[in-house]
Each structure stands twice: as C-alpha cells, then as structure tokens.
Amino acid sequence: MEVCVSDDFSLKQVIQKIIKSATGERCADLDGGELEKKLEAILNGRKYLHLLDDVWNEEAQKWLLLKPLLSKGAGGSKIIVTTRSQRVAEIMGTVPAYNLSLLGQEDCLSLFYKCAFKDGQMELYPNLVAIGKEIVAKCKQVPLAVINMGNQLYGKTEEKEWESVRDSEKWEEEGDGILPALKISYQRLPTHLKRCFLYCSVFPKDYLFRDLLMVQFWMAHGLILQTSNPNEKLEDVGLRYVRELISRCFYQDYDDFTYVAIFKMHDLMHDLASSLAQNEFSIISSQNHQISKTTRHFSVTDSDSFFHQTLPKFPNNFHQVRSIVFADSIAGPTCKIDFEKCLLEFKHLRSLELMDDSEFEAFPERIDALKHLRYTHFGGNAKIKRLPKSIFKLQNLQALAVGFGLEELPKDVRYMINLRFLFVVTKQKRLPEGGIGCLECLQTLFIVGCENLENLCEDMQGLKSLRKLVIGGCDSLISLPRSIKCLTTLEELFIIKCKKLDLMTIEEEKEKKIQPLSLSLRIIIFAALPATFALPEQLLQGSAESFQTFIIKDCPNIKEMPNCINLKKLQNLKISDCSSLSKWCRRGTGEDWLKIKNIRKIMVDDDDSGEETSD
Known part of the structure; x- marks a missing residue:
C-alpha cells in the first residue's frame, strides 16, 4: 500500500487513502468508526508493506490513533515513512531514522556538467567550467538543486549568464541549498x-x-x-x-x-509555488478554515470544513474567487444543497474541478449561475449520472471533461458554442446527431471508456475545427462514421482498444470511386483492434501530403500496408505486435517499402517471432 500524506494529516482521509490503495474502494460514505473497522478487517492476519510518503504532521496524538489500526496485520508487516522532519521521524519511528547522505562534491560537479553542457562542449569553455564549480558549491551537495541549476544553464555559453546565477542574492537567503536554487530558477523564467x-x-x-x-x-x-x-x-x-x-x-x-x-x-x-503565491492561493483543510479577501484560487481538502465553517464565516470573501479544486471525496446528505448555495457566491468563477476520487453525485441545477465558467473537469467521477440542463447554458465554457458514471450526453451540448475541448464517457449505445457534431469550435475530442457505445454520430463533418480525435476503450463500437473523412482540419487520430471495430467501415463503396478530400493528418495510431483486417486507404490517401507518424500496435489481422502512403513525407513508422503485418514487411513485397531513406525511424516488432528490426 502507498499513501501520500503531505501537509494535512486528517485521520479519516488517511484511512480512506489506505483502504483505496489496498482494495480500490473509495468509502467516502463511511464515518470514522466504520472506516476503522473496515481497515482492521482488510489488514487482519495479512502480511503487508505500507509506505506513508511525505509526512509532515508533528502531532503525536494523530499517529497514536492510526498506529493501532495498522497493527492488525500479520507478523513481518512493515511500514516505511518518508519525511523531511526530524520530529516526525522521532514520533513515528520504532527504529533509528535512515538519513539520506548528501551527494559527494565530485559527483555533484559531474552531475552539474552533464546537465549544463552539450556533448563535447565542456572542453570548449574552461571559463564556464570554473564558474560552474562555484555554483555547485552554493548548492550544498543537494542533487535537486544541482540538476536544476545545470538545466537552467544548458546551452548557454555567455559568461554573463553564468555569473548572474553565481552572484544571485538569492543564495544569501536561508535554506539548505534547495530553495535558493529553485528561487533563482523561478527568477529566470519569462x-x-x-x-x-x-x-x-x-x-x-x-x-x-x-x-x-x-x-x-x-x-x-x-x-x-x-x-x-x-x-x-x-x-x-x-x-x-x-x-x-x-x-x-x-x-x-x-x-x-x-x-x-x-x-x-x-x-x-x-x-x-505556494510560498510565492500565498496571497492569492489558499488551501481549505481540517486545520485551516480561513479565506481572505485577496484569495482568488483555492483547493478544498476537507469539504465539511469548507461548507460548514469557511462559507458561513466568510460570506463576503468569495466574489473575487476564480478557481476551485475539490481535492477530497465530497459526501454527505447536505452536500448538494450546500453546493447549490455556495454557487451564488462564486459569480466570477473561471474553473471548477472535482478530483478523480470525488463521490459527489450531482451538479446543482443552478450551475448556469457561473456565467464566466470556462473550464470544468470531473472526468474521474463515477457517481454523476446526468448533467443538469442548465449546464448547457454556459456559453463561455471552453473545456468540459465528464465522468465515468454519465448515462447520456444530451443533444443540448450543441449549445456550448465556444467549447474547444471535450472529454466524454457515456453509457449510451449511440451518440445522436445534432449534438457533438454541431460544435464548430471544438478542437480536441476524447471519446473513451464507452463500453456500450456501438455507433458515433454521423454528422461529424460539422466539427470544422477538430484537430485531435481520440477514441479508446469502446469495446462495443462496431463502426466509425464515414463523415470522419470530411474532417479536413484533423491532425491527430488515435483509435485504441476497440475490440469489435472494423476500420474499413469508413470507406466508401468501391464502385462509387469517391475522390478523397484533402486532409491534414500528421499522426495516426491504431492499437488493439483485433476485428480490423485492412487499413482505411481513402483516409490515408487524403493525408498523403501531411502524414508524418504512423503507429500500428496489437492489430494481428492487418495483413498489408496500403500503397497510397506518401513515403517521402513519413518520418516515423512503428509496427508492434502485428504478426501478419510483420511477416508482410519481411517478405519481398514489403522489402522495398522498408528501404525508403526519407523515413527517420522504422521499428517492426513481432512478439511471436521474437524478432525486431529498427533503423
């Protein structure tokens, strides 16, 4: 089991994280006592290794409450704690702490020079080597500082640049070599x-x-x-x-x-980042319920504290808020009501995110009050089954990522006229026409994890700005709409893990002899498509002048490569786990095809034969 604890050692949240790491269950609806019983039942009599990473909390009482729950495992179970606090090590440790030693000075120099100089360049600039030695001495043998400083100076050959780093006043600030170095790096950013x-x-x-x-x-x-x-x-x-x-x-x-x-x-x-942005950014946790009038962005690690303590205490401090990240499991019977109320306070919100383990079950009906909202992400949420109609009134929304529990993406999505990014998971069998296909500003479309989806919408030609299309994990998908060939702005196409999909369904009947449109595809990946026996020639032919990268993986029934591909433009080709196609490449038919000199990289890898060719 592995749990990152970080700054806020909330006993309930730590137990939830341990259970999730052990079993995959989220358990957001259980109270403290139920969580403790569940953890004891999971560990009872089982030998385990548990990593508690980045622990900061120095309150011994909290560790004393957690420790008995972890003692139910079998003999030989181990807990590893990582921390930068000697006090934490003393509180939690039952054996002496293992203190990582500093990197040797010679190793620091070697690491710095490797990061700072291109191959063979070090000998050309002995003056920079000498300055670099002085910079490394200020890093106090901390590898992160050494690497950071080296990367900042990589490719820079002017002595003044190196001297400005060496002579920075930031080195005089308190620290062990890490924070001064990182502040210098930040200072040098545009x-x-x-x-x-x-x-x-x-x-x-x-x-x-x-x-x-x-x-x-x-x-x-x-x-x-x-x-x-x-x-x-x-x-x-x-x-x-x-x-x-x-x-x-x-x-x-x-x-x-x-x-x-x-x-x-x-x-x-x-x-x-937190120290430099502390006036504008805040974390609402079980230990911190404060929010000031200068706070414009905050994350919530304890929803109960936020809804029941922060909101009532500071009712007038939210008009200036621009972004919220709910970073914990939102639960509780009053959550939707609380969320509905607090929406009225965030009239200028630009972004709203629910973390992947969120248990929040529904968006408030009045979400349309967030008229300035441009980004909302709840792509990992499995509890939200429907979207309120009011969400489609958010005409300023540019990015929408919807979760794994969604029953249906309604046609009303067409009203989001400024949408540029859409990540959708849905349980419906077919994407209806007059919905996604009407989004003329859409540039990136992910359709993933739609296990019931058999057909996409036929009006995809309406996606006049689409540049990236990803279709993945749609096991029931049988066919693709022929209108995909009308996406003249499409640059990247990825079709992955669709067990029943036959790519040839997008081809026109041969007797019609339709002249392919001029397309813009640069990158194509076809992976894990066992029902595909041939590649869509018309699609590839339409992109002959723009095509650069072609990856085909785990497509065992594709037997040959179409002749329509413009090999003068193609730069990268990878064929992996495609037994029939790999054999074709090694036969006389494919031999000349593989000798084209314009291609920078070719890789043919067939696990069945154990052979691999790469050039």
Missing part, C-alpha cells in the same frame, strides 16, 4: 511562464497533471498569449509552455503517451 507555474499551486501535492487539461486550465485564466503566427492555436502555445517548464525541471516524472502526456510537480517545487 513572465508568462512564472504565472503558469504559480497557478499550479492550486492543485494538491502529488497531483497527476495531464498536459492537455493543464493547457485548458491555463487558457481559462487567460495565461496563454497569442503569438504573431495566426496559424498557431492557443493549445499549441500552451503545450510549448508545458515542454519548456519540463525542460527547466519545474515538473518531473514526465511520461509521453503521444495522445496525452502526464507528469507531476516535485513537492519542493509545489512549496515554492
């Missing part, structure tokens, strides 16, 4: 990236960011600046912001799945 970074502090520690949603959140608050290039969309600019912050080590654990990238923020980076 103004637009500083604002984007600070806004991340509204999300809880250990939050799993998705790049596409992060960009929509920034857009909702007007943080992304339009460039002079009229063809570059705000979404493209925002993704560039994400990549730049990652390259500067403001995010970590970056994982790119092509259709979406995920990453986290280091706890110390979160501390930095």
Whole structure:
C-alpha cells in the first residue's frame, strides 16, 4: 500500500487513502468508526508493506490513533515513512531514522556538467567550467538543486549568464541549498511562464497533471498569449509552455503517451509555488478554515470544513474567487444543497474541478449561475449520472471533461458554442446527431471508456475545427462514421482498444470511386483492434501530403500496408505486435517499402517471432 500524506494529516482521509490503495474502494460514505473497522478487517492476519510518503504532521496524538489500526496485520508487516522532519521521524519511528547522505562534491560537479553542457562542449569553455564549480558549491551537495541549476544553464555559453546565477542574492537567503536554487530558477523564467507555474499551486501535492487539461486550465485564466503566427492555436502555445517548464525541471516524472502526456510537480517545487503565491492561493483543510479577501484560487481538502465553517464565516470573501479544486471525496446528505448555495457566491468563477476520487453525485441545477465558467473537469467521477440542463447554458465554457458514471450526453451540448475541448464517457449505445457534431469550435475530442457505445454520430463533418480525435476503450463500437473523412482540419487520430471495430467501415463503396478530400493528418495510431483486417486507404490517401507518424500496435489481422502512403513525407513508422503485418514487411513485397531513406525511424516488432528490426 502507498499513501501520500503531505501537509494535512486528517485521520479519516488517511484511512480512506489506505483502504483505496489496498482494495480500490473509495468509502467516502463511511464515518470514522466504520472506516476503522473496515481497515482492521482488510489488514487482519495479512502480511503487508505500507509506505506513508511525505509526512509532515508533528502531532503525536494523530499517529497514536492510526498506529493501532495498522497493527492488525500479520507478523513481518512493515511500514516505511518518508519525511523531511526530524520530529516526525522521532514520533513515528520504532527504529533509528535512515538519513539520506548528501551527494559527494565530485559527483555533484559531474552531475552539474552533464546537465549544463552539450556533448563535447565542456572542453570548449574552461571559463564556464570554473564558474560552474562555484555554483555547485552554493548548492550544498543537494542533487535537486544541482540538476536544476545545470538545466537552467544548458546551452548557454555567455559568461554573463553564468555569473548572474553565481552572484544571485538569492543564495544569501536561508535554506539548505534547495530553495535558493529553485528561487533563482523561478527568477529566470519569462513572465508568462512564472504565472503558469504559480497557478499550479492550486492543485494538491502529488497531483497527476495531464498536459492537455493543464493547457485548458491555463487558457481559462487567460495565461496563454497569442503569438504573431495566426496559424498557431492557443493549445499549441500552451503545450510549448508545458515542454519548456519540463525542460527547466519545474515538473518531473514526465511520461509521453503521444495522445496525452502526464507528469507531476516535485513537492519542493509545489512549496515554492505556494510560498510565492500565498496571497492569492489558499488551501481549505481540517486545520485551516480561513479565506481572505485577496484569495482568488483555492483547493478544498476537507469539504465539511469548507461548507460548514469557511462559507458561513466568510460570506463576503468569495466574489473575487476564480478557481476551485475539490481535492477530497465530497459526501454527505447536505452536500448538494450546500453546493447549490455556495454557487451564488462564486459569480466570477473561471474553473471548477472535482478530483478523480470525488463521490459527489450531482451538479446543482443552478450551475448556469457561473456565467464566466470556462473550464470544468470531473472526468474521474463515477457517481454523476446526468448533467443538469442548465449546464448547457454556459456559453463561455471552453473545456468540459465528464465522468465515468454519465448515462447520456444530451443533444443540448450543441449549445456550448465556444467549447474547444471535450472529454466524454457515456453509457449510451449511440451518440445522436445534432449534438457533438454541431460544435464548430471544438478542437480536441476524447471519446473513451464507452463500453456500450456501438455507433458515433454521423454528422461529424460539422466539427470544422477538430484537430485531435481520440477514441479508446469502446469495446462495443462496431463502426466509425464515414463523415470522419470530411474532417479536413484533423491532425491527430488515435483509435485504441476497440475490440469489435472494423476500420474499413469508413470507406466508401468501391464502385462509387469517391475522390478523397484533402486532409491534414500528421499522426495516426491504431492499437488493439483485433476485428480490423485492412487499413482505411481513402483516409490515408487524403493525408498523403501531411502524414508524418504512423503507429500500428496489437492489430494481428492487418495483413498489408496500403500503397497510397506518401513515403517521402513519413518520418516515423512503428509496427508492434502485428504478426501478419510483420511477416508482410519481411517478405519481398514489403522489402522495398522498408528501404525508403526519407523515413527517420522504422521499428517492426513481432512478439511471436521474437524478432525486431529498427533503423
């Protein structure tokens, strides 16, 4: 079991997290006593390993209440606690704490130079090497500070740049080498990236960011600046912001799945953002019920405290609020009523998010009072079964992510005329015409986890601005509408894990000989499509001039590659776990096809044969 505790050690929430880690159950509707009994029953007589990560709370009483509940496991069970507080280690430890040693000075230098210089460049700039040694000495042998400083200077060869880092007054501030280094990194950010970074502090520690949603959140608050290039969309600019912050080590654990990238923020980076934005950002927890007139963004880690203590005490401090993140399981019989009341206070709210483990069952009918709302996300919520009709009156809404419990996405979604991003999970069998297909501003559409969905809407040609389409985990999906071939602005197409889907259903009958439209597809991924026997030639032919990346994975029945693909444009090809197609590539038919020199990377991987070719 693994639980990130972070700053707020609420006994009830910690127990809920432990149970969820052990069983997957959320248990938001259980009271404290019921949760304790359930945890004891789960651990009773079982040997376990439990990680309590990033513990800060120094109140011994809270640990003494949790410890007996964890003692029900079998002999040999272990609990590992990570903390940056010696006091916490003394309270919780039954063995001496293991203190991580500092990195050796020589290793620090090696690490810094590796981060700061391109290959072979170090020997060319002995003056920078000497300055770098002085910078590393100020990092006090802390690897995070060393890495951060090295990445800040990567590719920079002007001596003044290095000297400005070395001579920064921030080094004189109190700290162990980490926070001064991070403050210098923050200082060197362009103004637009500083604002984007600070806004991340509204999300809880250990939050799993998705790049596409992060960009929509920034857009909702007007943080992304339009460039002079009229063809570059705000979404493209925002993704560039994400990549730049990652390259500067403001995010970590970056994982790119092509259709979406995920990453986290280091706890110390979160501390930095929170300290710099403390006047505008606040966390409502079981320990903090305060909210000031300067607070514009806050996260709620304890809904009971928020609804029953913060709201009544500070009724006039909410008109200026722009974003709320409910970061705990919202439960309780009065929750909907409380939420309905508090909506009237947030007249200028731009973004509203319910975390993935939220148990909130319904949106208030009066959600249309949030006329300025631009972003709302409850994509991981499994309890919300329907959307109130009033939500479709939110004509300023730009991004909507709806959850796994939704029975139906009504046609009324067409009234959201400014919607640019839609993530939908629905239990209906068919997406009706006159709904999604009317969203002319929509640029990104995710249709995922729709287990009952057999057919999409036939009027997809109405999506005149769509650039990214992701269809995944729709096991009952039989066919795709032919109107997909009319999406002339579509640049990225991902169709994944659809067991019954035959891609050829989007092709016209051959005798009609329809001339394919000129399309804009750059990236296509087809994965886990066992019912597909051939690739849609007309779709690929229409994108001959723009096509760059083609990935086909786990499609065992596709036998050959269409000849219509323009190999002069294609840069990356990956064929994985496609036994029939891999054999075709290795036969004489595919041999010439694989020799094209314009392709930068080809990978053919067939698990059955155990062979792999890569060039």
